[in-house]
Amino acid sequence: MTERFIGLMSGTSLDGADGVLAQFEQGQLQVLQFASAPFSVALRAELLALNSAGENELHRAALAANALARCYADVVHALLQGGGLQASDIAAIGAHGQTVRHQPGLWDGTGYTLQINSPALLAELTGIPVVADFRSRDVAAGGQGAPLVPAFHQGVFGAPGALRWVLNVGGISNVSRLDLRTQSDVRGWDCGPGNALMDHWSQQHTGKPYDDGGRWAASGQVIPALLTALLAEPFLAQQPPKSTGRDLFNPAWLAPLLATHAAGTAPANVQATLAEFTAQAIAQDMQRHGAAPGQQLAVCGGGALNQHLMQRLASLLPGMQVDSTVAHGLPPLQVEAAAFAWLAHQCWHRLPGNLPAVTGARGPRVLGAIYPA
Incomplete structure (x- = not known):
């Protein structure tokens, strides 16, 4: 039928x-x-x-x-x-x-x-x-x-006998862990921010709704103190099941951290730090749950078009094959x-x-x- x-x-x-x-x-x-x-x-x-x-x-x-x-x-x-x-x-x-x-x-x-x-x-x-x-x-x-997509990811991207990851980077990032090595073991959770904070900062300082290809972030320098403060957010260390949204990761959450750790800093450096925060929050969460060299990560959502973010993920997840879901049969958008x-x-x-x-x-x-x- x-x-x-x-x-x-x-x-x-x-x-x-x-x-x-x-x-x-x-x-x-x-x-x-x-x-x-x-x-x-x-x-x-x-x-x-x-x-x-x-x-x-x-x-x-x-x-x-x-x-x-x-x-x-x-x-x-x-x-x-x-x-x-x-x-x-x-x-x-x-x-x-x-x-x-x-x-x-x-x-x-x-x-x-x-x-x-x-x-x-x-x-x-x-x-x-x-x-x-x-x-x-x-x-x-x-x-x-939330997330509701892991069951769908299993059917479309799951590989028998393998552990594969699917990462969606929309406003918020969420990951599916598809472990089909011995039996169907599918997990999924929200990692933290995706594009939401980067898009907000881009709109505010460049008038553009997003950082095209991550080029603006790539032009800046990461601010170590700000990155450390961002990564201290308790949600990031929670165990799944967990989900989040703009209720947490929003401009009001970001503002006091910027005031304390990035006052007077060039906006491009803040953008670089927000991109690094997004990438590290994802990579650390995946590594806590078994991400290892030799595994595959398929990325979808608008974040898959951010080349700088994709490069940072590949660097933070050494030995993993990081590519867009288009390589697995379905374009990221x-x-x-x-x-x-x-x-x-x-x-x-x-x-x-x-x-x-x-x-x-x-x-x-x-x-x-x-x-x-």
Whole structure:
């Protein structure tokens, strides 16, 4: 049986929405089309602002959700047009939404994770059923609600008889440890910041939303005292299951560290230090959990296009083969959207989408809520 699903993802980098048209045949996924749409300056600013408490949040979040759904719908229409397909040819859309708060296990023992989204509007605009709200069921079952991609990574990138790593560097970095040497042992967790802090600093000092290729960071010098202070963040030493977001790694977290350890320093040196912090936080976390020479690391997300970051990872993980997921069959900007097509497929067929060993949930759960067309 052949089915087609669309996966949509807008991550913590807040640069826009990515989408894939995926075909499933006997459980195997093949990406047929890819499309993306940038966020408007106003939508990006509002989504970023909604990560923190502010005036009239409910009203603003509802309108931002509508704007996000319209952006998603543009990506869906581009995918249909590129594939020469009609809405009726698609089983469902998997739409993650935009995470603005992530507090699993906190406050009342359950906590919450909140993604801005308007799946009902998206279903209305596209005429296609929408699967959304993937994380909250895992949180309700005592899990972190993240990361959800390791099960997908296992199916797409896992190599029988090998230990392979998949690293996603979006706004936050998360890693999957795929140990298929004797039995299927899949782990995954959030490492710390990905592009979020680097993008913030680039926007503030160059007016550009990101450091293209990491060239600005490569031009600076690492500030040792600042790097030491950044690496002292307690989250980095926590054992999995663990997840994080802009709730922690944000400009308010960074500002006092800069004031203490980088006052009067050239902005390029701060950027170099933020890049090194990102790379070292990832490498140290991987090495704590068995990363060793001879293993492979496949990198996806926008960070895979940052050559300076990729070079630092290769240097910090000596003897490991570090490359982009394109070398393993899927371009780095398509991986997360493809994961949400897979998660939609799982929900559609009432199959679990989480891995309790990854998230800490009490057991496997069907993830997502379906909004009919």
